[in-house]
Amino acid sequence: MSAGTITAQPEPRPSPPASGPRRSAVESTASWRLTDRLGLAIAWVLGLLFCAVCAAIVIFLFIQGIRYIRPELLVTNPHVGFDQNETGGFLAPMIGTFLVAAIAIAIAGPVGVGVAVWLSEYGRPVGLARLVESTVEMLAGAPSVVLALFGILLFETHPLGFLSEINGGVVFGKSFFAAGAMLSLVALPLVVSTVREGLQAIPNHVREASYAVGKTKIATIRRVLLPAARPSVITGHMLGIGHVIGDTAIIVLLLGDTQTLQGVGHVPVWGTLRGTGSTLTSYIFDNAPTGDLNQPNKAYAAAFVLLAIILVLNLIVDVFGRRSKELLWS
């Protein structure tokens, strides 16, 4: 402890003492109570156990999928056969998945953004806003079988008969339109909450700056806020699509469960959408041991494809999620 090193002098300073940089020590657990140490141990055990279970599931599905997937499965339609080699692939279910997701997001996307905008930017009267929030929450919590039953009620009525097949005066009620419409109710809460969060994250000074140059509120929303919230809009859509393509109950009840796409009438796209078909999820459901067809190998292959699609969607959500975090509102 020499006096000379304390006040700063213009001379060169002596080098630091021999004891090198002390390693930054995290507090040891030795002083903790037993309950604390137990708690930490449980956290570690459960955390690692959870990792193990996740890894097991992912790896198992991957291995089984690789074992049974073949390129021709992706391009042939299913047909009747006696053993698994003759029953074809799942092209039609893949198309079905795509169609159903397209219809669902075509409805839920714009409606969801509209509702989110209203909740975030308008929201008057307050009672209506609360009602809308409760509605979205109820839709989020409603089981998809219940939505499917509602869909059956709706689409078997005559006014909506044009959306599915009419056979001798009885509306069939099961079609891509029906399934897609009910699936849009599944996707809607996701789109609404994600876009709403994105809009609310935009600080007020951005809005004020826009009003200050004379833009109307709706112009501000369309030209400034929504573009700024684009990552959340995309994330919301992707999340919605992800949920839609994973749903089985509504498909089973409302899509008619035919192995190939059976169109109705002769109009090209409209006829297909009025008709029945299947999706990857109903294909897996039917091919599981508990289903009618019982071809587990095909089920694994289809599951692999479905998971791959969902993985890609998740990656897109990750990328856009990260990009939205990088937006600095300074």
Next chain:
Amino acid sequence: MELRKPPPVRRLTPASVVTPRPEGADAPTLPYGQTSNGNGSTNGAGAAPAQTSGFVSARRDVRPPVATIERMQVEDVSIAYGTKPAVKSVSLPIRQGEVLALIGPSGCGKTTLLRSLNRLTELTKTASLSGRITLDGVDIATLEPTALRRRVTMVFQQPNPFPMSVFDNIAYVLREQARRRPRRPALRAPVQDALARAGLLDEVADNLDHPALRLSGGQQQRLCIARALAAQPEVLLLDEPCSALDPQSTKVIEDLIVKLREEVAVVIVTHNLQQAHRIADNVAFMYLGELVEYGSATSLFANPRQQRTKDYVSGAFG
């Protein structure tokens, strides 16, 4: 069920005095080479500080001389974040009975130094520390961090009361220290004592269950000070405690700090030179990680020895 016995409070008695420092007179050469009150300066005791540095401020009061007890020693401490040095070879004493103010421009390492006193720098993974810091003669690196942090407590720049009631905020520390969870009646007295020491008791006494987050900014900061005092610390560290507060609350807290120095050693980091001048007994000026000058407040502000100190104190940079 008993609360942790507080360490025996070392009240200042004539027998425990180490270094009596009368103000205004020429002091003998002191261990750290502090600047004394100017060579040949003819200021009488209690007169207004000389204007040589251009620094103008009024001391809040003419304080009676206070005897001090040595609490912590910072010995040649250097701290680096990865390869970037933040503090270079600093040595300081920290004494009960005086307020030590660390001043300097942004980024000079004063907050890093403060946080090393209760080993909060260890929370940053890239931080490395060399040198020695002792508390009552014991190297703090050999103490358990949790035990150290109960003896050296800290108040932060932003008031951070927990989202609980006022009572629970103060009782939090007491409950954690006790061997078995004490019941509420046993806690009432220590809680009220801590609130009284922080000067908050009158304002919250009628409802101790008031949510802490609903207090005003100044009250929240005083609550944080009370919470830090509830641990019965030996050293109180304050990191720019008034920077987020209005002048009225600032005045209240400054008075509180001056009063507290008799019971605990106080180290305060502040950006506000006038504040340092008002309340500090000793001031350490840091610049770019180095301790440029250390001295008594009156002498450092009135008659700084180093040119850099003179420039900073007169406002040439900051």
Next chain:
Amino acid sequence: MDEELLLEPVPEGLSQDQRAELGLGALVCGVVLILLAMLAFIFREAWSSFAHNGISWFGPGGNVDSQIQAIFTSGDFKRAPQFLIHAWPLVWSTILTTGAAVVISFVSSLFVAVFMVEFAPAPIKRMLEPVIRLLASVPSVIYGLVGVLVVVPFIGNHLISTSDKASVTPVIQLSGSSLLAAVAILTIMISPIMIAIFAEGLRSVPRGWLEGSLALGVNRWRTFWNIAVRTARPALVAGTVLATARALGEAVMLSMVSGSVGFAPNPADGLIFVFEPSRGLAATILHNTDELTSPPMKATLFAIAAVLLFSSAMLSLAGWAAKQPMKRYFNVGGAAA
């Protein structure tokens, strides 16, 4: 351009903004109306089933499967429609599977979330987060597939002994499809949701509070538990509500692994009762969906749907109620009293 608009006379009628607000307001009202229509239609269809049974709809009595069969066959208009049903086995199965899965998942998800946010080493943290997100989006039919091809045979062949099977043969057949399989897979299915929401809540705790607690000499574990977990209680409630809703409405996976028998697992059987099959409310709808053409069957199935809807609404309400007392200490700001 907007500047030109300022020079023109103000148009009569509604401004652009007002029209936009009305348009969006109409859209929003439409969504609310759809939900109200759904509630109305479902409860209307369900009414006959409830009306004929009263409160005993929920009670025990007889074999629910044969009652359902009787309901279906009575729908051919030749005879009087039959509505009698005592759905207790279905209700009990739903309560058991949902309750057990939520309780187990809550405890383990909380610890995993705490581990993930605070105590896990960085490489594990980086790996866990995308994995959890992926698992949360795996469709239930795939969980069901893994369940029926891996878990059910495992339970059937390795866990259930022949003596177990013999002991309950008069009443029920034990294969692997069981309560155990259902609860195990349901727990794994809802855990990622809970973990993700819990972790988000834990992460959003202001670091100043945690640092303040550490600076007072409280150790890391207790700091995190007392401050972060306590502060994140609204997130804990939200995650639990969401996961429970998912578990309640789960039809596809449960129909694949929990057995297709309307049987109420009996705890009085001892530990074997976890091996007993059952079928929950939602899975029953799926099971009988081909029989909707029969009007009394339709009414019964819609009654089940009504029960599910009502439960999920009550769940949301319970969640909202649970969060109310927490708000008192969390609201920042406001002048002092």
